Amino acid sequence: xxxxxxxxxxxxxxxxxxxxxxxxxxxxxxxxxxxxxxxxxxxxxxxxxxxxxxxxxxxxxxxxxxxxxxxxxxxxxxxxxxxxxxxxxxxxxxxxxxxxxxxxxxxxxxxxxxxxxxxxxxxxxxxxxxxxxxxxxxxx
Amino acid sequence: xxxxxxxxxxxxxxxxxxxxxxxxxxxxxxxxxxxxxxxxxxxxxxxxxxxxxxxxxxxxxxxxxxxxxxxxxxxxxxxxxxxxxxxxxxxxxxxxxxxxxxxxxxxxxxxxxxxxxxxxxxxxxxxxxxxxxxxxxxxxxxxxxxxxxxxxxxxxxxxxxxxxxxxxxxxxxxxxxxxxxxxxxxxxxxxxxxxxxxxxxxxxxxxxxxxxxxxxxxxxxxxxxxxxxxxxxxxxxxxxxxxxxxxxxxxxxxxxxxxxxxxxxxxxxxxxxxxxxxxxxxxxxxxxxxxxxxxxxxxxxxxxxxxxxxxxxxxxxxxxxxxxxxxxxxxxxxxxxxxxxxxxxxxxxxxxxxxxxxxxxxxxxxxxxxxxxxxxxxxxxxxxxxxxxxxxxxxxxxxxxxxxxxxxxxxxxxxxxxxxxxxxxxxxxxxxxxxxxxxxxxxx
Numbered sequence: 136x137x138x139x140x141x142x143x144x145x146x147x148x149x150x151x152x153x154x155x156x157x158x159x160x161x162x163x164x165x166x167x168x169x170x171x172x173x174x175x176x177x178x179x180x181x182x183x184x185x186x187x188x189x190x191x192x193x194x195x196x197x198x199x200x201x202x203x204x205x206x207x208x209x210x211x212x213x214x215x216x217x218x219x220x221x222x223x224x225x226x227x228x229x230x231x232x233x234x235x236x237x238x239x240x241x242x243x244x245x246x247x248x249x250x251x252x253x254x255x256x257x258x259x260x261x262x263x264x265x266x267x268x269x270x271x272x273x274x275x
Numbered sequence: 276x277x278x279x280x281x282x283x284x285x286x287x288x289x290x291x292x293x294x295x296x297x298x299x300x301x302x303x304x305x306x307x308x309x310x311x312x313x314x315x316x317x318x319x320x321x322x323x324x325x326x327x328x329x330x331x332x333x334x335x336x337x338x339x340x341x342x343x344x345x346x347x348x349x350x351x352x353x354x355x356x357x358x359x360x361x362x363x364x365x366x367x368x369x370x371x372x373x374x375x376x377x378x379x380x381x382x383x384x385x386x387x388x389x390x391x392x393x394x395x396x397x398x399x400x401x402x403x404x405x406x407x408x409x410x411x412x413x414x415x416x417x418x419x420x421x422x423x424x425x426x427x428x429x430x431x432x433x434x435x436x437x438x439x440x441x442x443x444x445x446x447x448x449x450x451x452x453x454x455x456x457x458x459x460x461x462x463x464x465x466x467x468x469x470x471x472x473x474x475x476x477x478x479x480x481x482x483x484x485x486x487x488x489x490x491x492x493x494x495x496x497x498x499x500x501x502x503x504x505x506x507x508x509x510x511x512x513x514x515x516x517x518x519x520x521x522x523x524x525x526x527x528x529x530x531x532x533x534x535x536x537x538x539x540x541x542x543x544x545x546x547x548x549x550x551x552x553x554x555x556x557x558x559x560x561x562x563x564x565x566x567x568x569x570x571x572x573x574x575x576x577x578x579x580x581x582x583x584x585x586x587x588x589x590x591x592x593x594x595x596x597x598x599x600x601x602x603x604x605x606x607x608x609x610x611x612x613x614x615x616x617x618x619x620x621x622x623x624x625x626x627x628x629x630x631x632x633x634x635x636x637x638x639x640x641x642x643x644x645x646x647x648x649x650x651x652x653x654x655x656x657x658x659x660x661x662x663x664x665x666x667x668x669x670x671x672x673x674x675x676x677x678x679x680x681x682x683x684x685x686x687x688x689x690x691x692x693x694x695x696x697x698x699x700x701x702x703x704x705x706x707x708x709x710x711x712x713x714x715x716x717x718x719x
Contacts, residue, residue: 176373177373177375193369
């Protein structure tokens, strides 16, 4: 009896795991505006699906936009920079409109709870981050 | 040169109006205090450790682990309202993400969404202090006053595309009319006693240089008045005039110190501003009490800090800069350091509550007939979020608020619900909604 129960539990666990793995993630699952928190700062990441498994994205921080492109593999998006626009924000002393050649890609993984998480390079080294989708709400 | 000094509420006023003390129901006064950068107790660790809200709801709450510890002696007069959110301060679009410090203050008393703009087309909502002033402040010489502790007179855009108007004030006379806040206690005093309208600027300067008192202008008339008053009123008037003079002396002492050439901790602050945070806050509280006693105004808003401020509050036991400490990275030790600053700020309140309690008002005390709110539109400052914001109410609104209770709101309750119910308690019975309120909040 105990063996039967253990087998049933194992089968259920396997089925649940297979179901999660089988859920196909598409670029549409990443589409939208995300509020990313990294090192106590909030950054906007706007992701738009493009052709096939490709996306374009914009990272917005303190009036500076970084345009990104990316590709989806399994549940993970890998984003790389195209260029930075300042949007009238003060130009940093060593601002480069093109991302530095040694810039590391931003890795974005869709979590089971609908949030995203990943890692990006910062001035303090590689940092883990999490992100929630911005909720639509009424203004006023 | 003519001058006027407002009088405290005397029995003679009641006799003159033909009303009995019981009939003359005192007006409900309102003080709205904002502190920036949320609270340590709004972080997950801080909530688990009850660094802001006590563990127990109801009347048997324990303040000892909380930043509200300094209110222990005042617990029967305090209503702690925890677990509310300020969704109007949340970002609604990509470009608003990260701009929380630049819009938070605008949402505190309005509970309305601030339009992201650096131009003249600013828009938020009418603040609760102004709703009260517009309805109940019209019988007083000044409908309301707006005070602050830190520099708030910046212009143009402050960051993330937000006008500095959103950071500089918590009081909005209408959705498009932010009200300037006064930092210099001398300016508050001069406005309260109409000094600005009395004499030329040169005469006022001369009076200050000679350390003369505004009471010197009215000495003869106050003596004449004294002779016509009963014994109790004479004591009341004497205490009041002594109080005016005492505050004036302290103002003069601050100005002398700041004019002495000695180095200042706040070199850019006006000469009437004490370098000490506690001295500044207490002076501002004294001025508020003076205004209440003489019915110059019944409504104050009071901003204790500016978003992003890196002021150091050594007396709190923390030597860190406020904004930097507020970004505690969820590290328990650093969260506790922020809690020390929170507690220090809360420790200012008893000074005001004591004076309200000791001031007779109708059949009770001024604390019975006042509402003091204290809180922040930010929750966990490390994440710049607006969830589980710190908030409390002191005073009894003429009996509408019992006090001595900790009320925990259901998850997701907007603070606007609490403010709507507060406005009802203040006499705005027919108000249907306030800001982004979704309903009312029960005081039980």
